[in-house]
Amino acid sequence: MVSPLTHDDPQALGSYTLLARLGGGGMGTVYLGRSPKGRMVALKTVHTHYAEQAEFRSRFQLETDAARVIGGRYGAQVIDADPLGPTPWLATEYVLGPPLDDAVALAGPLPEQTVRALGSGLCDALAQLHRSDVVHRDLKPSNILLTALGPKVIDFGIARAVGDDRLTRTGAAAGTPAYMSPEQVAGGEHTAAGDVFALAGVLVFAATGRPPFGGGQPADLLYRVRYADPDLSGLPGGTAHRTGAVLRQESRTTARHRGAGGAAPRGHRSRR
Numbered sequence: 001m002v003s004p005l006t007h008d009d010p011q012a013l014g015s016y017t018l019l020a021r022l023g024g025g026g027m028g029t030v031y032l033g034r035s036p037k038g039r040m041v042a043l044k045t046v047h048t049h050y051a052e053q054a055e056f057r058s059r060f061q062l063e064t065d066a067a068r069v070i071g072g073r074y075g076a077q078v079i080d081a082d083p084l085g086p087t088p089w090l091a092t093e094y095v096l097g098p099p100l101d102d103a104v105a106l107a108g109p110l111p112e113q114t115v116r117a118l119g120s121g122l123c124d125a126l127a128q129l130h131r132s133d134v135v136h137r138d139l140k141p142s143n144i145l146l147t148a149l150g151p152k153v154i155d156f157g158i159a160r161a162v163g164d165d166r167l168t169r170t171g172a173a174a175g176t177p178a179y180m181s182p183e184q185v186a187g188g189e190h191t192a193a194g195d196v197f198a199l200a201g202v203l204v205f206a207a208t209g210r211p212p213f214g215g216g217q218p219a220d221l222l223y224r225v226r227y228a229d230p231d232l233s234g235l236p237g238g239t240a241h242r243t244g245a246v247l248r249q250e251s252r253t254t255a256r257h258r259g260a261g262g263a264a265p266r267g268h269r270s271r272r
Contacts, residue, residue, distance in 0.1 A: 040094040066156035074125035101141035121150040130192040139198040178211035200246035
């Protein structure tokens with residue numbers, strides 16, 4: 001949601017004039033900015049106390065690299081970045097389109113055909129990442145923007161290259177409980193299959209308005225992610241079959257060996 005700049009906000013970053021706040025969180029703030037030529041951009045920054053830590057600067061550089069990998073077709077195109085400046089920042093295209101969670105909150109669950117199209121676009125986006133050996137690790141409704149040309153995946157703050165052990169201590173258990181894979185919950189390696197697991201959860205949310213393992217206290221939710229079957233009630237038959245093939249307990253052994261090129265892509269194939 002767009003809000004005015006506060007007295008603590010900078011007026012500019014690099015050559016970009018800041019116009020408003022687009023959002024923020026514990027790690028940093030996202031601003032609406034304008035380039036010298038008038039192009040509108042989204043500028044993500046890291047809070048000062050994190051910018052002073054070499055680990056978080058490295059994480060920000062990894063986020064920038066991952067955003068470049070996914071490109072403008074499936075994500076927000078990277079325009080400019082300064083991960084080494086006093087205030088590290090990343091400028092991407094300003095994407096016109098609501099996050100999936102906001103869209104569902106305002107208009108309700110998506111029709112089955114729309115969910116299928118969403119799944120197809122997201123699988124293509126993940127495949128683009130996975131072909132470059134990058135995993136997102138935090139795919140969730142608020143990180144998916146709905147645009148006229150299809151979904152775009154954003155926020156690569158905890159993405160990392162497959163096999164890259166940098167920042168493992170600070171990032172290994174990171175994620176959003178409702179959409180974390182069982183391996184991620186257990187502190188294990190989050191592979192491409194973990195992104196596919198999260199994708200299935202996102203599609204359940206899109207079709208029903210709720211995550212597949214419910215809500216409540218984080219500890220209870222994480223337990224259900226590891227040991228319970230998902231709640232697929234209310235899902236159309238085809239969607240329930242495909243997402244269940246990823247999320248159900250009996251399917252997870254196979255899921256560990258699949259990535260975005262396996263059973264989930266385009267929402268048309270199952271593991272059964």
